[in-house]
Amino acid sequence: MAYDKFNILTSSAVPLPIENVDTDQIIPARFLKATERVGFGDNLFRDWRYHPDGSKKADFVLNNPTYSGKILVGGKNFGSGSSREHAAWAVYDYGFRAVVSSFFADIFKGNCLNIGVLPVQVSPEFSNKIFAAIEADPKTAVEINLPEQTIKILQTGETETFNLSGYKKENMINGFDDIDYLQNIKEEIVEFADKLPY
Amino acid sequence: MSTTLFDKVWDSHVVRKIDDGPDVFFIDRHFIHEVTSPVAFLGLKERGITVLYPERTFATADHNTPTINQHLPVADPLSANQLKALEDSAAEYGISHWGLGHQKNGIVHVVGPENGITLPGATIVCGDSHTSTHGAFGAIAFGIGTSEVEMVLATQCIMQPKPKKMRINVNGTLSKGVGPKDVALYIISKLTTSGGTGYFAEYAGNVFEDMSMEGRMTVCNLSIEMGARGGMIAPDQKTFDFLEGRLYAPKGEAWTKAVEYWKTLKTDADAIFDKELNIKAEDIEPMITYGTNPGMGIGISKNIPKANQVEGGEETYKKSLAYMGFEENDVMIGKPIDFVFLGSCTNGRIEDFRAFTEIVKGRKKADNVTAWLVPGSHVVEAQIKEEGLLDTLTAAGFVLRQPGCSACLAMNDDKVPAGKYAVSTSNRNFEGRQGPGSRTLLASPIMAAAAAITGKLTDPRELF
Numbered sequence: 001m002a003y004d005k006f007n008i009l010t011s012s013a014v015p016l017p018i019e020n021v022d023t024d025q026i027i028p029a030r031f032l033k034a035t036e037r038v039g040f041g042d043n044l045f046r047d048w049r050y051h052p053d054g055s056k057k058a059d060f061v062l063n064n065p066t067y068s069g070k071i072l073v074g075g076k077n078f079g080s081g082s083s084r085e086h087a088a089w090a091v092y093d094y095g096f097r098a099v100v101s102s103f104f105a106d107i108f109k110g111n112c113l114n115i116g117v118l119p120v121q122v123s124p125e126f127s128n129k130i131f132a133a134i135e136a137d138p139k140t141a142v143e144i145n146l147p148e149q150t151i152k153i154l155q156t157g158e159t160e161t162f163n164l165s166g167y168k169k170e171n172m173i174n175g176f177d178d179i180d181y182l183q184n185i186k187e188e189i190v191e192f193a194d195k196l197p198y
Numbered sequence: 199m200s201t202t203l204f205d206k207v208w209d210s211h212v213v214r215k216i217d218d219g220p221d222v223f224f225i226d227r228h229f230i231h232e233v234t235s236p237v238a239f240l241g242l243k244e245r246g247i248t249v250l251y252p253e254r255t256f257a258t259a260d261h262n263t264p265t266i267n268q269h270l271p272v273a274d275p276l277s278a279n280q281l282k283a284l285e286d287s288a289a290e291y292g293i294s295h296w297g298l299g300h301q302k303n304g305i306v307h308v309v310g311p312e313n314g315i316t317l318p319g320a321t322i323v324c325g326d327s328h329t330s331t332h333g334a335f336g337a338i339a340f341g342i343g344t345s346e347v348e349m350v351l352a353t354q355c356i357m358q359p360k361p362k363k364m365r366i367n368v369n370g371t372l373s374k375g376v377g378p379k380d381v382a383l384y385i386i387s388k389l390t391t392s393g394g395t396g397y398f399a400e401y402a403g404n405v406f407e408d409m410s411m412e413g414r415m416t417v418c419n420l421s422i423e424m425g426a427r428g429g430m431i432a433p434d435q436k437t438f439d440f441l442e443g444r445l446y447a448p449k450g451e452a453w454t455k456a457v458e459y460w461k462t463l464k465t466d467a468d469a470i471f472d473k474e475l476n477i478k479a480e481d482i483e484p485m486i487t488y489g490t491n492p493g494m495g496i497g498i499s500k501n502i503p504k505a506n507q508v509e510g511g512e513e514t515y516k517k518s519l520a521y522m523g524f525e526e527n528d529v530m531i532g533k534p535i536d537f538v539f540l541g542s543c544t545n546g547r548i549e550d551f552r553a554f555t556e557i558v559k560g561r562k563k564a565d566n567v568t569a570w571l572v573p574g575s576h577v578v579e580a581q582i583k584e585e586g587l588l589d590t591l592t593a594a595g596f597v598l599r600q601p602g603c604s605a606c607l608a609m610n611d612d613k614v615p616a617g618k619y620a621v622s623t624s625n626r627n628f629e630g631r632q633g634p635g636s637r638t639l640l641a642s643p644i645m646a647a648a649a650a651i652t653g654k655l656t657d658p659r660e661l662f
């Protein structure tokens with residue numbers, strides 16, 4: 001599925017300074033029963049967001065109108081646990097286009113890149129600065145510049161660069177995905193497969 | 199140049215290297231199940247493309263299937279819909295499908311090895327993070343997302359940067375009552391749930407050499423819980439003996455040739471790893487987790503650590519203990535429990551049922567405990583009956599359910615109620631993993647058995 005192009009994103013950010021946010025919190029397993037990729041945003045952080053009776057938990061950040069934006073800033077080791085891409089879908093479907101953390105779990109990070117959500121890994125210091133800036137002013141804007149590979153807190157001007165392979169960066173900027181690439185080299189793949197023992 | 203086991207298998211599957219990008223990585227075997235594949239098939243449709251090698255993909259239904267009355271139609275319409283979608287897609291593309299009720303049906307990571315689909319030196323993926331299980335055979339196996347499932351269906355390849363390499367050496371003699379699950383939980387407690395992130399692990403040392411194939415699967419299964427993409431163990435005679443004669447394993451001359459090749463699959467003596475961890479087997483106790491991630495584990499005789507003794511944020515730690523209803527410095531032994539779950543791709547194999555049965559033999563299940571005993575596959579179920587374990591279990595007041603993932607992720611009806619404690623042989627103790635509000639204590643089959651008998655956390659060594 002080709003996805004949205006990503007260039008420069010400027011937005012306020014939603015802070016979630018909890019460590020080890022696992023995929024079962026991002027989207028609990030009981031909401032994985034769909035056969036289509038729609039509606040997962042409603043159940044993003046379901047059990048942190050809602051009481052069992054469906055009423056909202058007022059103290060959870062997504063229920064606090066003070067915070068909004070297309071950037072989610074999470075604590076260390078964000079997205080650990082399962083390989084369910086539904087977690088990335090839920091983040092996307094809710095309206096986030098980038099997730100910032102000082103450390104991502106591998107599979108979650110890869111899943112995000114595959115669906116057009118940009119995972120931005122920053123230093124622990126920079127992560128703390130963003131949390132502090134949002135605490136001081138919830139409307140603080142953060143700019144993520146993909147071509148330049150920089151993330152900037154606009155109010156303070158503090159900036160950091162982040163890593164991303166050249167290949168993935170091109171894909172994100174152009175909205176291409178891996179299948180497009182793989183489809184184009186199918187002959188090479190088949191030739192390769194013919195030589196394998198099994 | 200000296201290379202590792204991992205290098206050997208990885209490098210032989212790189213179709214092409216992309217400059218400043220991932221490797222195009224060829225996948226030998228692909229497992230799919232009902233939950234993470236429907237959207238991938240939908241993707242194929244949208245693009246108007248088909249499955250390149252249907253014979254390399256194997257479908258089984260496991261994640262949301264009921265574990266009782268499997269002969270009846272699945273009651274939950276959403277689950278039924280997913281099962282039907284898998285069945286239809288498999289039929290449409292000519293993919294082998296072991297659906298509910300099929301005698302080969304079971305948890306994907308149990309039936310793969312059982313049928314010789316898992317082979318040394320192979321690359322194996324599945325839309326489930328515990329695909330790492332198959333590494334026990336010297337395969338590179340790891341979990342992927344749905345976009346990647348679609349890639350594999352369409353092109354038999356995914357795009358992956360090569361992970362870094364880590365070796366975990368465990369040497370010495372394991373004490374009585376300490377098994378593969380304890381070894382794995384101990385490693386994770388040392389590395390934390392992110393200590394392995396970015397790495398692929400190789401398990402080495404006499405402890406793994408001496409371990410059964412089932413035990414090796416338990417260890418490799420849990421690799422993902424320390425953040426590693428996967429873990430593997432060099433194949434040896436035990437591996438070959440396990441595989442010989444299985445349904446999909448090579449036969450005749452092909453077998454002889456395969457074994458010859460498999461014998462070359464080991465790490466060279468002077469190969470270098472990016473990270474190495476050495477553990478003394480004697481340091482490992484029967485383990486139990488007390489928090490909400492698998493890294494929060496301790497020996498059963500220990501007290502829960504204080505917030506200032508652990509790495510990482512105190513607030514996250516306290517939140518975790520509050521969820522569990524525990525206090526810092528609590529003693530684990532004697533804590534009352536409500537549920538016991540024996541099963542999952544971590545501990546749902548025959549050896550696990552043997553170990554559990556050994557402890558409960560001649561004893562009775564505690565009245566306050568609800569126990570779910572769920573074999574990993576129909577083959578395991580049949581073996582439980584054949585070996586007479588079922589009679590012993592029944593005499594002790596236990597009931598055997600039908601195979602599936604069950605309370606490992608509670609997508610079906612096997613849910614632990616809010617606030618209740620479950621001693622579980624599965625792999626994750628995340629908040630709500632076994633049902634909203636459920637509190638999970640991860641442990642080995644014998645720890646689970648001891649809890650089931652006494653109704654509280656008990657050192658299983660006291661029951662030998």
Ligand code: SF4
Nearest residue numbers: 328542543603606607
């Ligand atoms: S038993 Fe649990 S971990 Fe294993 S495949 Fe099923 S859901 Fe995944």
